[in-house]
Amino acid sequence: MGKYDFDQIIDRRNTDSIKWDWGLKRKGRDDLLPMWVADMDFRLPDEVLGEIEGRVHHGIFGYTDPGDTYLDLVRGWMEKRHAAHIENDWITVTPGVVYSIAMSIRAFTKKGDAILVQQPVYYPFMRTIEINDRKVVNSQLVLRDGHYEIDFEDFEKKIEENDVRMFILCSPHNPVGRVWTRDELMRIADICGRHQVYVYADEIHSDFTYPGHEHVSFVNIAGAQGEDVRYILGTSASKTFNLAGLQVANIVIPDEDMRKVFRKESDAVGYSQPNVLGMVATMSCYRNGEKWLDELLEYLSGNLDYIRIFLRDRLPQVKLVEPEGTYLVWLDFSEVVEDHKELEKLIVDGAHLWLDPGIIFGRETALFERINIACPRHFIEKAMEQLLDAVLNLKSEGDQETLTV
Numbered sequence: 001m002g003k004y005d006f007d008q009i010i011d012r013r014n015t016d017s018i019k020w021d022w023g024l025k026r027k028g029r030d031d032l033l034p035m036w037v038a039d040m041d042f043r044l045p046d047e048v049l050g051e052i053e054g055r056v057h058h059g060i061f062g063y064t065d066p067g068d069t070y071l072d073l074v075r076g077w078m079e080k081r082h083a084a085h086i087e088n089d090w091i092t093v094t095p096g097v098v099y100s101i102a103m104s105i106r107a108f109t110k111k112g113d114a115i116l117v118q119q120p121v122y123y124p125f126m127r128t129i130e131i132n133d134r135k136v137v138n139s140q141l142v143l144r145d146g147h148y149e150i151d152f153e154d155f156e157k158k159i160e161e162n163d164v165r166m167f168i169l170c171s172p173h174n175p176v177g178r179v180w181t182r183d184e185l186m187r188i189a190d191i192c193g194r195h196q197v198y199v200y201a202d203e204i205h206s207d208f209t210y211p212g213h214e215h216v217s218f219v220n221i222a223g224a225q226g227e228d229v230r231y232i233l234g235t236s237a238s239k240t241f242n243l244a245g246l247q248v249a250n251i252v253i254p255d256e257d258m259r260k261v262f263r264k265e266s267d268a269v270g271y272s273q274p275n276v277l278g279m280v281a282t283m284s285c286y287r288n289g290e291k292w293l294d295e296l297l298e299y300l301s302g303n304l305d306y307i308r309i310f311l312r313d314r315l316p317q318v319k320l321v322e323p324e325g326t327y328l329v330w331l332d333f334s335e336v337v338e339d340h341k342e343l344e345k346l347i348v349d350g351a352h353l354w355l356d357p358g359i360i361f362g363r364e365t366a367l368f369e370r371i372n373i374a375c376p377r378h379f380i381e382k383a384m385e386q387l388l389d390a391v392l393n394l395k396s397e398g399d400q401e402t403l404t405v
């Protein structure tokens with residue numbers, strides 16, 4: 001029995017949570033069990049809450065800038081959890097990782113330039129590229145025997161054919177759950193280095209890996225590469241400790257000139273100091289949160305085991321793509337439905353679930369759904385039962401149709 005109770009159910013309704021309070025606005029109904037957006041339904045440990053409360057009671061929230069203590073803690077965390085050596089100067093604090101992707105796109109590419117992604121991938125990558133008038137180029141990940149892989153020939157060909165200027169790497173990869181190996185990352189660095197492609201390494205999920213898989217930070221790849229690859233790395237305690245509403249991310253840029261260009265771009269949109277409570281929470285989590293995180297990782301493994309066994313024993317038509325990292329699970333419904341509209345109907349009207357449909361991650365994955373498992377086990381059990389009922393009903397509806405024809 002661990003110290004922390006991840007089974008505890010805390011009502012998040014009426015907190016303006018986009019996961020729990022926006023069903024009516026976004027889905028037209030408020031009776032769905034929400035397991036979509038990547039935040040967690042767990043409470044932070046008291047050690048952290050106490051420090052945030054202490055700062056709240058101080059009562060003054062003027063402009064605040066991250067000092068050495070903050071930067072040491074961010075650097076220390078990357079060193080301790082990922083053996084990634086960085087320097088304090090390399091860090092720039094921003095209100096989010098996606099914000100920093102937008103700033104990088106604007107700083108290091110120009111309108112009309114091509115930017116590479118690997119679909120299926122976190123949909124704001126495509127939106128951020130497009131809204132900044134750049135062109136999305138996709139090198140599709142390949143699903144082989146239940147495991148997603150990079151087609152390196154296609155990856156390089158797409159770069160050459162489109163004169164790609166930047167690649168947005170998702171490491172670990174949302175939604176397919178791959179934790180890229182050192183070899184894969186070295187090949188990426190080699191190709192991008194040879195073609196002078198900037199790499200934006202989004203490592204926001206780096207603290208979530210399952211046993212047997214180890215996150216390799218791009219810091220340890222780019223440095224090891226004979227060919228220099230220019231990169232920006234995005235990380236944040238917001239995913240690891242569920243601080244997304246506090247708006248703080250840490251962007252690592254080793255190259256001094258690139259750092260200046262990035263900071264100028266961020267200045268140009270009028271951003272200056274970070275959210276003070278976000279800073280306090282980040283520091284406290286990195287100082288006091290390790291044990292909580294280690295227990296959380298075990299709990300998530302348990303949630304994953306539950307889903308794996310449930311699907312294997314009771315709903316084998318739905319295939320789990322075994323994740324190596326992240327708390328997002330990618331499910332294949334291609335044996336159950338024939339198109340994405342049918343799938344949406346099954347998930348929403350049949351199972352009363354709010355998941356993220358595969359089609360938003362890329363056209364080729366219209367028969368997939370992404371489910372967020374960072375919630376008390378009770379919700380996982382409920383979701384699986386509701387899904388099973390929906391699939392069984394679909395089958396019996398199908399049988400009746402055949403009978404009445």
Ligand SMILES: Cc1ncc(COP(=O)(O)O)c(C=O)c1O
Nearest residue numbers: 038096097098099122174204249
């Ligand atoms: C891969 C990835 N990058 C970035 C984000 C969001 O980061 P932020 O809220 O700091 O913009 C998410 C959130 O789900 C994500 O999955």
